[in-house]
Amino acid sequence: DVKVTQSSRYLVKRTGEKVFLECVQDMDHENMFWYRQDPGLGLRLIYFSYDVKMKEKGDIPEGYSVSREKKERFSLILESASTNQTSMYLCASSLLAGNTEAFFGQGTRLTVV
C-alpha cells in the first residue's frame, strides 16, 4: 500500500516561531509537492522538488522554504510563522513520468496564534 505520511495531523504555533512540516514517502517517487488548501481557493502550490536537493517555487512561495536532503523526505519550513499561514497543508508525491498519479498525505492543520 502506497504511503505518504505527514509528521503531524494538527499543529498550533505562535506568531514568529519557526515551523517545520515533514513529509515522507515510501514509493521511491522523484517528485514531491507542498500545497496549502484553503476554502474557496483550492490547492495552491507552495514548492515542489523533482530530485534530491532540487527545489522549484510554486505559485505562493513567499514566507516558505523547503528542504530535500533525501529522496523520500520533503520538508516545508515557515521561517517566521504568521497568522495568515494558518491553513491545511498537503504533501504529495509522484513519479516524474507523464500522466502519473500523485499520492497525498493526510494533511497537517496548522494554526498560528
Add this chain to the structure above:
Amino acid sequence: AQRVTQPEKLLSVFKGAPVELKCNYSYSGSPELFWYVQYSRQRLQLLLRHISRESIKGFTADLNKGETSFHLKKPFAQEEDSAMYYCALFWGSARQLTFGSGTQLTVLP
C-alpha cells in the same frame, strides 16, 4: 497565470440527475489532465486521468482541446458522490502539478 479554472465553487443536484463539473485549462503544450476527489475526512485521491479514457464510479471526462476543457460528467448522480472535486494539470519540464479551486458537489436525496 491561472492554468486551471473551475468556475463553480458549489454545485447541488438531486439524486439520479445528471451532473457536470466544469474545468478549463490554459497551457500551450500537450496537456496532462486529471480529476481528483476528496471525500469527507479522507485524503485527496485520483478519480481519473484523461489519457486513460476510462469511466470511474460512473464518471467520465473528455478532453476538448479546441475549447481547452476537461469537464467531468456523470449521467445519474448518487448521494455517495458528494465530495470536493479538483481538476489538475501536470505541466512543464519540471513537472509542476497545478490544481483548480475545486467544486463542492452535493447530491441531495
